[in-house]
Amino acid sequence: MKTVNVHAHVDMELCSGCVTCEKVCPVFAITVGKKEGKLQVDIDESRCMGCMNCEQRCPEHAISMKPCPPYQLATDVGRFDYNKIEDLCRKAHFHPKQAVCYCTATRAEEVAAALLAGARTPDQIVLATGVGAGCGIECNQTIMRFLQAAGIAYEHPKRSYQWYGRTITAWEVPEELKKSRSVFRFEGDLEVFERVVNAPNPRDNRK
Amino acid sequence: MQRKPLTPAPPRKSQYGVDPKYVAMRGAELENITSVGLRELVPDLPDVIYPNGQGPEVVRRATEKALSHVDFSKIKDGATVNILASHHGFTFLGGVPYAEMLRTIKDVVQRETKAKEIRLRAGVGMRFRETEEYIKSHGLDEHFQGKAKGMAPIDAGVPIETELGTLYGLKAAYDADVIIHAHNSDVREVHFHRQVDRAVKPFGMSYARVETRSTYHWNLGPRAANFVARAIFDSPFVQDKFSFSVFAMMSPMGLVGVDADNDLYALNDRVTIDGMKYYGKIITLLSNIDECVVVLDFPCPVPYVFAAGVIYANLVASSKDLDLFDLDNPLPGYTWYTETYYDDRGKPLIPEVPPVNPAIKCVVHNYAWTGYPAAFFAEQTPTIVVGKEQAEHFDRDPMNQQYMKHALLSDNLKSAMNFAYRVSGADKVIIFDGCTGGVNVSVPLADYLKQIAPDVNKRVESVLLPKWLAQRNVDPAMAAMVA
Numbered sequence: 001m002k003t004v005n006v007h008a009h010v011d012m013e014l015c016s017g018c019v020t021c022e023k024v025c026p027v028f029a030i031t032v033g034k035k036e037g038k039l040q041v042d043i044d045e046s047r048c049m050g051c052m053n054c055e056q057r058c059p060e061h062a063i064s065m066k067p068c069p070p071y072q073l074a075t076d077v078g079r080f081d082y083n084k085i086e087d088l089c090r091k092a093h094f095h096p097k098q099a100v101c102y103c104t105a106t107r108a109e110e111v112a113a114a115l116l117a118g119a120r121t122p123d124q125i126v127l128a129t130g131v132g133a134g135c136g137i138e139c140n141q142t143i144m145r146f147l148q149a150a151g152i153a154y155e156h157p158k159r160s161y162q163w164y165g166r167t168i169t170a171w172e173v174p175e176e177l178k179k180s181r182s183v184f185r186f187e188g189d190l191e192v193f194e195r196v197v198n199a200p201n202p203r204d205n206r207k
Numbered sequence: 208m209q210r211k212p213l214t215p216a217p218p219r220k221s222q223y224g225v226d227p228k229y230v231a232m233r234g235a236e237l238e239n240i241t242s243v244g245l246r247e248l249v250p251d252l253p254d255v256i257y258p259n260g261q262g263p264e265v266v267r268r269a270t271e272k273a274l275s276h277v278d279f280s281k282i283k284d285g286a287t288v289n290i291l292a293s294h295h296g297f298t299f300l301g302g303v304p305y306a307e308m309l310r311t312i313k314d315v316v317q318r319e320t321k322a323k324e325i326r327l328r329a330g331v332g333m334r335f336r337e338t339e340e341y342i343k344s345h346g347l348d349e350h351f352q353g354k355a356k357g358m359a360p361i362d363a364g365v366p367i368e369t370e371l372g373t374l375y376g377l378k379a380a381y382d383a384d385v386i387i388h389a390h391n392s393d394v395r396e397v398h399f400h401r402q403v404d405r406a407v408k409p410f411g412m413s414y415a416r417v418e419t420r421s422t423y424h425w426n427l428g429p430r431a432a433n434f435v436a437r438a439i440f441d442s443p444f445v446q447d448k449f450s451f452s453v454f455a456m457m458s459p460m461g462l463v464g465v466d467a468d469n470d471l472y473a474l475n476d477r478v479t480i481d482g483m484k485y486y487g488k489i490i491t492l493l494s495n496i497d498e499c500v501v502v503l504d505f506p507c508p509v510p511y512v513f514a515a516g517v518i519y520a521n522l523v524a525s526s527k528d529l530d531l532f533d534l535d536n537p538l539p540g541y542t543w544y545t546e547t548y549y550d551d552r553g554k555p556l557i558p559e560v561p562p563v564n565p566a567i568k569c570v571v572h573n574y575a576w577t578g579y580p581a582a583f584f585a586e587q588t589p590t591i592v593v594g595k596e597q598a599e600h601f602d603r604d605p606m607n608q609q610y611m612k613h614a615l616l617s618d619n620l621k622s623a624m625n626f627a628y629r630v631s632g633a634d635k636v637i638i639f640d641g642c643t644g645g646v647n648v649s650v651p652l653a654d655y656l657k658q659i660a661p662d663v664n665k666r667v668e669s670v671l672l673p674k675w676l677a678q679r680n681v682d683p684a685m686a687a688m689v690a
Contacts, residue, residue: 002605002608003608005602005603005608006603006605023363024361024362026361050605051605052605053335053361056334056335056336056359057335057359057361057362065603095548095556097550097551097556098547098548098549098550098556099546099547099549100547102543102546102547102580102583102606103580103605103606103607103608104608104609105551105582105609107550107551133605134580134605134606134608135333135579135580135605135606136361136417137333137360137361137417137420137421138417138420138421138424138425138543139421139425140417140418140420140421141418141421141422141425141426142421142425144418145425145426161361161362161363161364162361164364164366164375164416164418165373165375165418167371167372167373167374167375167418167419167421167422167426168371168372168422168426168427169426169427170426170427170428170431172372173371173427173431177370177371181434183403183534183678183679183680184403184430184431184433184434185428185430185431185534185537186427186428186431186434188428188430188537189427189428189429189430189431189432189537190428190431192428192429192537192538192544192559193428195557195559196548196556196557199556199557202550202552202554202556
């Protein structure tokens, strides 16, 4: 869950139409184009979740973040069968109660609920839970792991610099690699993961 | 007689921190604050070339000397060259030595080769404009004739086939015929990298896309993640471009010298040994503080503020019972893996999750930046933030909307300290203010550190260092030679 309290705004006097903002937006809220021969940048405020990616990468410093009436990106876990939520979390190798985003402290169970609610793409998960709406960096693979666990294939949108693809997890590291690189303690870390994923759920929401 | 406090690093104007005018008082100005020289605590810390009263030309000379042993033959006539840098190097000593090292690399490559174009590509952590700010403030764009730019992990990517499958680098890092890796050796985030492949890490971080960084922090585990950088560096794609590395070699006292090598793993061994020997003593010493109030007072995000040459996160992650360098400990008290293993009531999911250093009784946040998710720190340790401007700055940051939910607010530093003393009952204070050559602390902590330092040094030399080296397959004979 994330509270959105700022939205991106473009100063068209400064904008050069380079399209960087469109490419770095993780929820595809920005469209750069032309209208009646004039450069136009549309920011869909119903999608902007205040991550500041566009503001941070605009080479012309044309984008600023302005306060907006606060609202939440959240999915109610209680609406869904908790058995299904828990199954999806464990399949993605997460404990339902563990955080899957450092910036928003969103829990794995909420991402699972978003998928059960119909989210099918990374941007839909972001907008439904706030995961990835903070730094926009570190929880990238938590989202991709959940999509795979839900059996959803996702293709990198070619025009975007976002969501290039899922990468390897501890459960997929080749045995030979683990043995030959013992300094890296692959096995020991996998044991830690397993203990967390399979730990009892301290607040089981099953109905 | 107690020594005067050392001069703290000045506040810096940045979009990631409050305007320096709001930093009304520094921790070093508080009553009962003194300083301890790092050599008083760790007598064998090596001599530094910077700061030592001379200007940055000493860094230029050291870089020239280090590069005189390097083979430039990979840089063919007409080649394009990217010098890859990271934001971390700019956080030392005002960034002066690192910037001079980068300028010198460019000048030497230009002199020794017939490269067509030499560019600076400087990566960041989570503050995407940070290196742009450094490039501007150090005049690097002029020195690189307009060819210096910051790279962010959300910029265009390039797939890299590795032993771990497809990972992703930044296109801007690799859009040249040849790359030069220009970094620094301080241990910094030892809670993450555990001094395993420290010198290789930027290939999995500063020069990498979000997918790769997320793989490091989520997918492989707190120790195994360090293989990500090695997998990328060893890939045919990177090996085809890589020429050599140049490192600002640091100790907690400052810049010891410059090292350069065509063989990154040979340099990595030297970095590993130095880091464990010198930073290992300082971190072990600080982690043996029995109780303290911490003052954050440096122009960096919360975990990265400096004292005694190490960052605050090192103190948070370690404790008298938790040795950060010991690879038998899977989880430090703070890593991004550890942080996520608490449930939504703040309870650990498994009993093996070590607590945040219990010696930290209270934190006074006098001056530290946003741009890094820091709510965990305030949630785990009572925290008082000085100044409403700073609190509002954190509330607006998408990475820190939870920070002030866990922290108290005080009008001024003196009131915050009085409150911290009262609620913690501690009289030992350590100030993370980036002063060099020593550390600003309260008088009782100065006395305590001086008292325990000899035993800590002996234990590191005779017990811990041999264990740390063995865990990393580093030959002790080589360690003796490097030392």
